[in-house]
Every structure is written in C-alpha cells, then in structure tokens.
Amino acid sequence: GQNIDQPTEMTATEGAIVQINCTYQTSGFNGLFWYQQHAGEAPTFLSYNVLDGLEEKGRFSSFLSRSKGYSYLLLKELQMKDSASYLCAVPSGGSYIPTFGRGTSLIVHP
Amino acid sequence: EAGVVQSPRYKIIEKKQPVAFWCNPISGHNTLYWYRQNLGQGPELLIRYENEEAVDDSQLPKDRFSAERLKGVDSTLKIQPAELGDSAVYLCASSTRDRGSEKLFFGSGTQLSVL
Numbered sequence: 001g002q003n004i005d006q007p008t009e010m011t012a013t014e015g016a017i018v019q020i021n022c023t024y025q026t027s028g029f030n031g032l033f034w035y036q037q038h039a040g041e042a043p044t045f046l047s048y049n050v051l052d053g054l055e056e057k058g059r060f061s062s063f064l065s066r067s068k069g070y071s072y073l074l075l076k077e078l079q080m081k082d083s084a085s086y087l088c089a090v091p092s093g094g095s096y097i098p099t100f101g102r103g104t105s106l107i108v109h110p
Numbered sequence: 111e112a113g114v115v116q117s118p119r120y121k122i123i124e125k126k127q128p129v130a131f132w133c134n135p136i137s138g139h140n141t142l143y144w145y146r147q148n149l150g151q152g153p154e155l156l157i158r159y160e161n162e163e164a165v166d167d168s169q170l171p172k173d174r175f176s177a178e179r180l181k182g183v184d185s186t187l188k189i190q191p192a193e194l195g196d197s198a199v200y201l202c203a204s205s206t207r208d209r210g211s212e213k214l215f216f217g218s219g220t221q222l223s224v225l
Binding site: 004008030031033035040041042043044045048050087089091096097098099100101102103105 | 114143150151152153154155158166201207208209210211212213214215216217218219221
C-alpha cells in the first residue's frame with residue numbers, strides 16, 4: 001500500500017507563484033501524476049514524473065525526488081481559473097494504476 | 111476525439127432503490143475504471159477492467175454493487191439497494207500507457223444523491 005500526503009487547502013493571489021507539495025510512501029515506484037479538478041468537473045491530467053528533476057510545461061512545472069518521496073507542483077502567473085483541486089497520484093507498489101491523494105484545494109483571489 | 115462519456119450527470123434516489131450508471135470509454139482504450147469520489151477526497155478505485163475482464167475489484171462492495179463491461183467497450187455500474195452512504199460522485203475513466211504507468215482520462219461523472 002501507500003500513503004499520500006498533501007495540504008488540504010492553499011490560497012494565493014492572482015499573478016503570484018504557488019507551490020503545492022506532495023509526499024508519498026510506496027513499496028514500489030512507477031511514477032507520480034498530478035491532476036487538476038475544477039469544482040463539479042472530472043480530473044484532468046497535468047503531469048507525469050518518473051525521473052528525478054523538474055519538468056516544465058508552460059505555467060505549470062512538476063518536480064520529483066524519488067529518494068525523498070517528494071513532489072511539488074509549481075504554478076506561475078496565477079490566474080483566477082487556476083482555482084481548483086490539485087490531486088497527487090502514485091501507482092501502488094508493483095502496480096501501474098494511480099492511487100489518488102485527497103487533493104489540495106487552491107483558491108486564487110484578486 | 112470524443113472523451114469518456116458518462117450518463118446520467120445527476121441522479122437523486124431514495125434509499126433502498128436501485129441505480130445504474132453508464133460509461134463509454136475513449137475508443138481504443140482497453141482499460142476502464144470506475145472510481146468513487148466523496149466530497150473533499152480524492153477518487154477511490156472501485157473496479158478495473160482489461161477489455162471485458164474485471165481484473166481488480168477488491169474495493170467493490172460486492173453485496174450491493176455490481177459492474178459489467180460487455181464486449182469490452184461500454185460499462186455499467188449498478189447499486190442495489192442504495193444506502194445513504196453511497197452518495198458521492200461516480201467517475202469512469204479509461205487509460206493509455208505512458209512510460210510504464212497508466213494515464214487516466216476521466217468522464218464528467220455521475221453525482222448520486224441518496225435521500
């Protein structure tokens with residue numbers, strides 16, 4: 001099994017930068033996903049990290065450290081539409097099916 | 111390309127009544143998942159299909175929940191009888207393999223309210 005931990009809620013100002021952390025414990029590592037979920041909508045894929053380091057994709061970047069069991073999602077130039085829940089997901093040991101954390105609710109205010 | 115399609119979008123029923131959800135995955139995706147998401151929580155896997163075979167249903171409450179995926183395409187998830195605690199969003203997803211893990215594509219979900 002595994003344990004995924006991320007903050008419940010964060011707030012930030014439009015135009016700012018925010019970092020959402022995720023720590024995990026798993027008996028076997030097959031990558032880490034970040035999904036975005038707007039209220040009342042389905043989760044949508046943001047990123048997938050399997051190697052250590054930072055992967056940048058426009059305003060969003062995702063970082064992974066396998067030795068520390070740690071990842072973060074970095075959102076730059078925040079916009080109001082970025083207000084959503086951000087879900088960290090890790091396949092459980094020996095599996096390739098992601099198990100989701102409870103999500104971090106990000107509130108972006110003017 | 112069409113995404114994962116689910117229906118109905120919303121369902122309100124009284125406890126002890128049956129309810130069914132339908133899912134059409136992305137064409138060509140052999141793996142289909144049913145997840146349940148409670149308010150303020152992440153999705154929790156109920157069952158996973160590889161084609162028409164259920165390969166992981168360990169989290170499915172089998173006394174009241176059932177699922178099928180005929181011909182390895184569309185799938186239905188049924189609850190009979192429903193209980194108050196079943197109120198949640200039921201998400202269907204299908205997936206493709208990405209560097210050793212499964213990248214999931216979700217449908218819009220069915221929001222179930224049991225009164």
